[in-house]
Amino acid sequence: MLLEKHLIEKLIDTALSTGGDFAEIYIEDKVSESIQSVGGRIEKANSQKVFGVGVRIAHKLQSVYGYTNSKNPEVLIKLASDLSKSFSDSNLTKAVPLGELEIGQRHKVRINPRDVKQTDKVDLIKRAYKAAKEYDEVIQQVMTSISDSVQTVVIANSEGRFVTEDRVRIRIGINAIAGKDGVMQTGFDGPGTGKGYEYFFEEVDIETIAKNAARMAKTMLFADDCPSGVMPVIINNEFGGVIFHEACGHSLEATSVAKNASVFCGKLGQQIASTIVTAIDDGTIENGWGSANFDDEGYPQQRRVLIENGILKTYMVDKLNSRRMNHQPTGSSRRESYRFSPTSRMSNTFIDNGTSTFDEIIAATEYGLFAAKMGGGSVNPGSGDFNFSVSEGYIVRNGKIAEPVKGAALVGNGAEILWKIDMVGNNLDRARGMCGSASGSIPADVGQPTIRVSSITVGGKKGAK
């Protein structure tokens, strides 16, 4: 146990002593390890121990949050007491006593990262290096890394929630650089899992993934600059789902909706997308990259159908923001660590399968851009304007994939693009990402089948076609 139960109860009581109507204690213990190689040699190896306690108190729409690394009861009680001084309401709320600690165990891990020898981890990234480096003579440099973490959280609140779970994450990064005549281009792949090392030892072939990063770097090295202009864009499955994540997902989080600061405010039950679009945020997927047993307010993670056949069905809502909205919390509260107070965030978010095949989508496009692999992006939820980069792109001409192009960016408006999705494929898959927002950087899956957007602004260095 990270802290004694009676101390947690005392912290909650102290937090509520001045009239706060809700108190929450978040305790985190995390051990992580990272190893980095450059040019096939291990350059850095670091392990890290993280420990902290966050105390949050709410009174109506106000909240206060504080954290410390200390385990010392006096320091913790002083923190709760200092925070409670922000409130003075004679109408006291009494905490519900904590029951038995509920242990989340939906996501089973067979090979725990802490039980794996460092040399076995080194072996994985050296194999990845070798496969990428030997892919082609233009591959000049390869950087590989592996990082894993086991995070234990205990969350308790004044409503009697008292839960704990272990969250395991492992990710490998492969960055290949192709170069010729002083010009360099990069290719990247970053497989990850919420399972244990069985994923990398038994389920995926690291050489295949590494070669793909190298192939991408080489393809981009010989690619021409992307032309700019407005055109149809076919966005590939897997990481292509970042488009929904940026363009729409963030604007459906209570973080912006509760303050009436999202373009999707007041649209529940209304059609906001073309009828072929169904989008889901599912934090319950077994061992998903963005899954958990509990959200970071201690309530069960859920599967949320955000948009069904174009109709907006729900927002993603955390407990405190639900107070501003006429909307139940949806188990969507997440945070990077004890250093952040939680807020509503996405988990594993994807557009659901449609009926077109990949080949049909390409064949139906006379001229446009095929974004085979997306980079990251960002959105301004207030205006809905978003951008993201294409890390591997091709021109589509006369219904066929033609020459590769580099340096493309896509910009658009989230509310508009949802209406412009005119084909949805049947090859849904998800990929790993890190999502940065108000409560820090958290693992989040994005996903979709291949889709087509009828028109979107493409920005490239080559200029107008």
Next chain:
Amino acid sequence: MNIEKLFAHAQSKGISDVQVFLNNRNELSIEVFEGHLEKYEISDSSSMTIRGIFNGKMGTYSTEIMDDSMIETIVDAIIGSAKIIDSLDDAIIYAGDSKYEELTGLYNEALNNLDVSEKIAKVKELDAKFHAADPTVSIVETMYSESTRSVMLQNTKGLKLFNKVNSAMMGGQVIVKNESDQRTSFDLLISNEFVDFDTDKLSKDIVEKGVKSLGAKPIPSGSYELVFENNALGILLSAFSGVFSAEAVQKGFSLLKGKLETAIGSSKVTLVDDPFMKKSSRSRSFDDEGVATRYKELIKEGILKTYLHNLNTAKKDQVASTGNGFGGAVSAVNLALLPGSTPKNDLIQLVKDGIFITDVQGAHAGANPVSGDFSLQASGFVIKDGVLGQPVALITVAGNFIKLLQDIEVVGNDLKTGYYGITCPSVKVGPMAVAGL
């Protein structure tokens, strides 16, 4: 933790030299929404990074639990991590420099002592001014945050160093709305003097920018002359700050390889790293390896003068470390593009047919520091015959970092430090590819 005890135990296990780096942060943040204090956060946290040389290799361990019970874990982990390292790099623990700059004006006790109620009152005052500034202002989020950071370094070579700095930010985001459009506008000020937070000017500037951008639309794709406003240029420069690292150069992923003493920018470009910059929470008199930091010109009138070094990269290049070893890698402290003498409005007047870029978005993904290529979402205003015109949004500007440096024709005098820690003025650059309609 008893550091002497840690050193003794480490050395008894065969670790030849050990260094401890302690980082303590005290933070306060305040958010006001619709006139009410919505969020208030306080924290006091510490972390410790321990590096040790075992069999000539550098092992590392970081921890946030710092009692003596961790000593054995730390030493075992350092040995474990050193054992798997097969890099040919030398492992160096530094004995120190003869002189370290005295940091002045970087820790302002008065800021810490100012009662929190006055800080809250000032944020509420800013919030009220946002609301009062214009009838189109609909939603306002106003924030203040403050942090005091102390770092301490101690090693078995007898070096012991300490720095303490504090800094605060105040700013806000407003959403302005009319019948047909909704836009956001955001800015902030960074300082450790509370009087610097001029709520009149801050609220006026942010709201004015938002109101003017209502109705922003893409313009036809083409090649346009651009003026980058200081904030927008700062975001772009921050995406490429890593190219100056000698580590990136030596390992073959910097586009500045082989470019020392050659012109990489126009003669108007002088870019410095100023580790003693006032009011910056990043300022330091020593780096994480214990090397004295120093002011240096990276680019002088267009010529690349030096890379940034830590002990290791410096040894390979047979030069002295520039004091830029941070977090186990190499990075700048406070990058600044030195200003010229031209006011921002005069930069705009120089443009016949172009765009005044006030914001760029998505630099973390749309800028590739290895190739130097970027294609970024941008917004701003059309410039026609030297006069600002209609607002522009949802365009992209695309180019290459080196080409951008070469295309800087005139440098403004409106120096500003942005959220990403880069200090720069507005600049006028030559034609660049813009995608819009």
